[in-house]
Amino acid sequence: MKKYLLQSIRLTVVLLVLLCGAYPLFLSFAGGFSKGKGGGEKIMVDGKVVGYALIGQSFTKPQYFWGRPSAVSYNAAGSGGSNKAASNPDYEKDVQNRVDSLLKYHPYLKKGEIPADMVTASGSGLDPNISEQGAAIQIKRVAEFRKLNEKTVADLVARNTEHPLFGLFGPSKVNVLKLNVALDNLKK
Amino acid sequence: MNTELFGIIATYLLTVVLAIPLGIYLSKVFAGEKVWTDFLKPLENGIYKLSGINIKEQMNWKQHMKALMTINLVWLVYGFFVLLQQDKLPLNPDGNPGMSPDLAFNTVISFVVNCNLQHYSGESGVSYLTQHFVLMFLQFVSAATGIAAAVVFFKAFRDKTTTALGNFWEFFVKSITRLLLPLSVLMGLIMAFSGTPTSYQGKDQFISLQGDTVHVSRGPAAGFIAIKHLGTNGGGWFGVNSAHPLENPNYLTNMVEMIAQVIIPIAMVIAFGYFIRRKKLAWMIFGVMTIGMLMLLFPTLSSELGGNPAIAKMGVSQATGAMEGKEVRFGPTASAYWSTVTTIISTGSVNSMHDSGMPLTGLWQLLGMMINSFYGGCGVGMLNYFIYLIIAVFISGLMVGRTPEFLGHKVEAREVKIAALITLLSPFLILAGTAIAAYVFTNHGGAAWAVQPKTWLNNPGFHGFSEMLYEMTSSNANNGSGFEGLGDGNTFWNVSTGFVLLLGRFLPIIGPVAIAGLLGAKKFIPESAGTLKTDTLTFSLMTFAVILVLNALSYFPALALGPLAEYFTLFK
Numbered sequence: 036m037k038k039y040l041l042q043s044i045r046l047t048v049v050l051l052v053l054l055c056g057a058y059p060l061f062l063s064f065a066g067g068f069s070k071g072k073g074g075g076e077k078i079m080v081d082g083k084v085v086g087y088a089l090i091g092q093s094f095t096k097p098q099y100f101w102g103r104p105s106a107v108s109y110n111a112a113g114s115g116g117s118n119k120a121a122s123n124p125d126y127e128k129d130v131q132n133r134v135d136s137l138l139k140y141h142p143y144l145k146k147g148e149i150p151a152d153m154v155t156a157s158g159s160g161l162d163p164n165i166s167e168q169g170a171a172i173q174i175k176r177v178a179e180f181r182k183l184n185e186k187t188v189a190d191l192v193a194r195n196t197e198h199p200l201f202g203l204f205g206p207s208k209v210n211v212l213k214l215n216v217a218l219d220n221l222k223k
Numbered sequence: 224m225n226t227e228l229f230g231i232i233a234t235y236l237l238t239v240v241l242a243i244p245l246g247i248y249l250s251k252v253f254a255g256e257k258v259w260t261d262f263l264k265p266l267e268n269g270i271y272k273l274s275g276i277n278i279k280e281q282m283n284w285k286q287h288m289k290a291l292m293t294i295n296l297v298w299l300v301y302g303f304f305v306l307l308q309q310d311k312l313p314l315n316p317d318g319n320p321g322m323s324p325d326l327a328f329n330t331v332i333s334f335v336v337n338c339n340l341q342h343y344s345g346e347s348g349v350s351y352l353t354q355h356f357v358l359m360f361l362q363f364v365s366a367a368t369g370i371a372a373a374v375v376f377f378k379a380f381r382d383k384t385t386t387a388l389g390n391f392w393e394f395f396v397k398s399i400t401r402l403l404l405p406l407s408v409l410m411g412l413i414m415a416f417s418g419t420p421t422s423y424q425g426k427d428q429f430i431s432l433q434g435d436t437v438h439v440s441r442g443p444a445a446g447f448i449a450i451k452h453l454g455t456n457g458g459g460w461f462g463v464n465s466a467h468p469l470e471n472p473n474y475l476t477n478m479v480e481m482i483a484q485v486i487i488p489i490a491m492v493i494a495f496g497y498f499i500r501r502k503k504l505a506w507m508i509f510g511v512m513t514i515g516m517l518m519l520l521f522p523t524l525s526s527e528l529g530g531n532p533a534i535a536k537m538g539v540s541q542a543t544g545a546m547e548g549k550e551v552r553f554g555p556t557a558s559a560y561w562s563t564v565t566t567i568i569s570t571g572s573v574n575s576m577h578d579s580g581m582p583l584t585g586l587w588q589l590l591g592m593m594i595n596s597f598y599g600g601c602g603v604g605m606l607n608y609f610i611y612l613i614i615a616v617f618i619s620g621l622m623v624g625r626t627p628e629f630l631g632h633k634v635e636a637r638e639v640k641i642a643a644l645i646t647l648l649s650p651f652l653i654l655a656g657t658a659i660a661a662y663v664f665t666n667h668g669g670a671a672w673a674v675q676p677k678t679w680l681n682n683p684g685f686h687g688f689s690e691m692l693y694e695m696t697s698s699n700a701n702n703g704s705g706f707e708g709l710g711d712g713n714t715f716w717n718v719s720t721g722f723v724l725l726l727g728r729f730l731p732i733i734g735p736v737a738i739a740g741l742l743g744a745k746k747f748i749p750e751s752a753g754t755l756k757t758d759t760l761t762f763s764l765m766t767f768a769v770i771l772v773l774n775a776l777s778y779f780p781a782l783a784l785g786p787l788a789e790y791f792t793l794f795k
Contacts, residue, residue: 036289042392043294046274047301047364050399053270054363055355058404059421062411062446066421073415073422075441075469077429084429089418089468090439092431099433103551112426112438113346114463116548116576118708120686121531122793126547134537146538151530151546154539158466158558158575164551168540204230205474206543206554215432 078212080219086212087111091163094211097140097180099218100165100173102211103152104133107160117156130154141176148172164208167196177218191217227543227556230474234560238482238489245486246493252401253374253394254381254498263400270396281387284740287375288733290391291368295335295729298364302331302357306349315350316425317440322348329717329724334361336728337369337600339451339458339571339703340720342712346440346462351423358458359447363407366454366487367398369602372732373491374398376606379743380499380630386744402487403453410449413479418472419445444470452483455600457571457703465561465574466550477553477574481561484570488598491605499630504758508608511767515597519587520563526583527559532794548576559584566591569600571703578681578690578706582793585689585706586786592700593649593778594770600701606735613642613738614773615766616757625755632742645734649699650777652723656695657781661688663715674713681708685792689785694720699727 066073076088086092093109094101102109106117119126133154138144150168170192178188195214199205251258271278282290305312306327310320322330326342333340334357343349349358371394378388415421420441427439444460448470451458461467471477492512496505530541544555553561558575565572566588577588591597596607613629617639620627627634663670668677680687690706697704698720705711711720748754756762 036293039290039293040297042274042276043290043297046270046276046294046392046396047297049270049273050364051356051360054399054404055360058407058411059355059359059443059446061408062415063421063423063443065412066415066443066445069416069418069421071418071420073420073443074424074427075420075439076418080432085432086429086437087427087439087469089472090437091468092433092437093435094433096433109437112440113344114440114461114467116463116466116579116707118576118578118681118706119547120578120682120708120789121533121545121547121581122684122686122789123682127533130534130539131537134539147540149539151534151539151541151543152551154534154537155545155547155549158548158550158573158579159461159463159468161468162550162552163468166543166551168542169551199226200230200474200478202226204226204233204478205557206227206551208551212432219432 078216080216085216088210088213089163091161092212094215097176099215100170100177100211102165103162104154104156105160105162106156109161111161114159114161116158116160141172143175144172163210163212165211167207167209170209170214181218183221187221191221227554230478230557231560234478234481238485241482242486242489243493246490247497249402249490249494250497252397253377253494260401260405267396267400271392274392276392278390278393280390282389282391283386284375284379284388284736287388287391288736291372291732292729295368298335298361299331302335302361303327305357306330306353309350309353312350312352314352314423316423317347319347319350325714325717326712329721331357332721332724333703334358334456334458335365336701336724337365337454337456337569337603338698338701338724338728339456340698340705340724341458341703342717344462345460351442354442354447354460359450362447362450362454362456362458363399363403366403366450366456366601367395369600369732370398370402370491371395371602372736373602373605375736376609376739377495377498379739383631383747384744386740388740388743403450406453406483407446407449410453410479410483411446414445414448414476417476419448419469421445441469448480449483451572452480452570453487455484455488455568455570457565459572463576465572466576471574473552474557477557480572481564484568484572485564485598487601488568488604491602492598495605501630501758507758507760507763511763512597512608514767515594515770516563516567519567519591519597520560523559523563523584523587524556526581527555529581531581545581548579550574562588563591565704566702567594567597567599568604569595569700569702571697573704576707577693577704578708582686582786582790585693586782586790589693589696589782589786590774590778592696592702593653594774595649595700596770603701603732606732609735609739610642610645610731611770611773612757612766613638614646615762615769616755617642618769619755619762619765623755625753628748628755629742629757631747631750632745633748634742638738638741641734641738645731646773648726648730652699652727653692653695654781656698656719656723657692659719660691660695664691672714674710676715679710681710685785685789689789692781692785695723698723701728
């Protein structure tokens with residue numbers, strides 16, 4: 036037993052060096068050559084960081100496309116979903132309120148046009164994406180507020196739509212931050 | 224066509240295609256045959272030398288288990304104290320506090336036993352030092368522990384009669400150097416170049432496009448995420464695990480993470496067959512496991528893609544399925560697939576919030592964890608399946624009036640007793656644990672504790688009960704996923720699940736290894752007309768039936784009170 040104990044302690048120390056020293060340091064070194072240089076890819080406007088490409092942020096102003104509801108108000112110092120059950124009556128009220136609010140700002144919407152992702156909280160609370168339909172329903176509002184041609188905005192959305200992996204796997208989606216940055220750039 | 228469906232089909236096929244050669248490779252590695260990774264031998268010899276290990280020393284099954292328990296005990300003590308003191312140690316750029324004793328107790332156990340329950344949140348509850356030197360370290364070594372234990376079990380059936388079952392340290396070290404570490408480096412690189420951070424910088428701050436000040440948690444997460452999946456650990460760097468955009472940036476990484484968590488469990492089944500030179504038996508086991516997985520996957524897909532009827536009534540379009548708690552970049556289909564594989568295999572990482580899934584999805588997740596051997600965790604999946612196999616051998620033997628035998632060794636009272644005890648352990652821990660929690664919640668809801676029991680649940684009614692049932696089931700299965708609405712970061716849950724975790728890990732490892740060790744030492748009886756063959760279709764069906772019957776009998780009442788009752792209220 037004593038022999039095993041000594042061997043265990045020594046083996047643990049050796050493996051700590053290999054697995055917790057060498058391994059992550061190597062990845063950290065390699066990650067320095069990635070797009071975000073290992074710190075996460077940032078989006079810049081006029082030389083200033085306005086966000087991370089992968090981290091969703093809160094958009095509430097009418098001139099912007101809005102993202103999904105977030106249980107943590109897009110606070111990226113943490114993360115979290117609502118953890119509300121499908122059968123929870125309070126949760127039904129939350130969703131109904133979101134539907135009503137969307138209809139208020141988009142009075143032209145018809146029943147059945149609102150996609151589920153726009154009225155449900157994401158898993159992380161930081162979802163950077165919305166569905167194509169989620170962007171499509173907002174085009175008219177954004178165009179009206181910015182006094183732009185609806186087609187111009189629709190084209191911009193189309194250009195900012197990310198297609199399935201290799202055209203085959205997974206859903207299409209729109210990165211809300213990138214789309215809004217592109218919108219701001221239109222005026223210039 | 225449906226690109227979301229294509230995505231998961233491609234993922235599964237790729238997993239199997241990669242797992243088969245990996246399994247053959249593993250059988251050679253552990254048999255000591257020549258393989259292309261032999262260039263790593265000097266590294267291994269160095270590790271043995273520094274640790275004072277002589278791998279030529281043969282161990283019997285008891286010595287194996289002593290070595291296993293000893294080193295696991297060392298990790299428990301080491302991890303506990305480092306977690307307590309993390310605020311005073313370096314590599315804590317965000318200034319996170321030390322853990323309370325009960326939280327450190329739960330956390331270290333949970334990572335030592337390959338569960339990763341995580342009653343803390345990655346962003347605020349741990350430092351970079353403890354993420355790497357305690358949690359990630361334990362992710363490697365707990366997976367290697369499971370694999371090494373499985374190899375001991377393989378060893379018992381390779382030769383006709385033997386008590387010399389190889390050297391535990393050799394199996395353990397090789398599981399890391401020949402399997403977990405190389406694959407982790409590869410996957411870590413994929414993660415790093417897909418957008419997962421790798422640098423040791425602390426939180427960042429910026430002004431958003433709209434003018435809000437935002438803080439972003441980061442950290443060297445890529446390597447952690449690789450081993451968390453390859454080792455079927457499941458503990459996330461960030462609080463929401465692989466739903467976090469930095470932890471799982473896009474559909475490609477989602478596929479990689481789904482493949483990574485299934486590949487070793489399948490490879491271990493293949494390795495078993497090649498190692499003991501009975502390939503047909505391995506394919507039969509693989510078949511049973513696959514059918515079991517599909518029987519959980521199809522209804523999960525159907526329940527998630529159908530959407531939430533309460534939301535449908537509001538006139539919202541759920542074209543792709545239910546979206547609460549899910550991420551747009553994965554979609555409901557890949558989230559449903561993930562939730563199935565992460566529960567049948569003891570990973571427990573999530574890319575969607577299981578608490579917000581549809582009621583029947585929760586049912587299939589729970590059942591996957593209760594059975595815990597449709598592929599199952601790294602190494603331990605095979606051990607769990609072996610217990611069912613012994614029960615099936617025993618029952619079939621009784622049915623046809625033949626002496627129960629497994630691979631030429633008589634299965635006698637002692638082995639069956641061990642198997643029966645291990646089978647009874649899971650329902651005991653899960654149901655007794657849930658019963659105690661439900662009792663405290665209903666009868667002592669107002670107890671003057673730091674967190675009052677009546678505030679535990681995030682959802683009322685049947686689903687609230689499911690939250691408690693899920694936590695106990697996940698602990699016993701060493702899974703680690705949760706219905707995260709449950710307020711589990713307090714003394715009651717930390718301590719109660721801590722004990723469930725320990726018992727649910729080590730007894731189901733020692734039991735099967737003991738059976739294998741006892742059987743392997745018995746006289747070998749050559750196959751004759753009277754032998755009950757275990758690699759036939761009939762026997763496979765028998766094993767499948769045993770798995771279903773045992774679990775249905777054990778858990779149906781609890782499942783009826785939770786997810787089934789919720790289903791009937793929502794879809795009335």
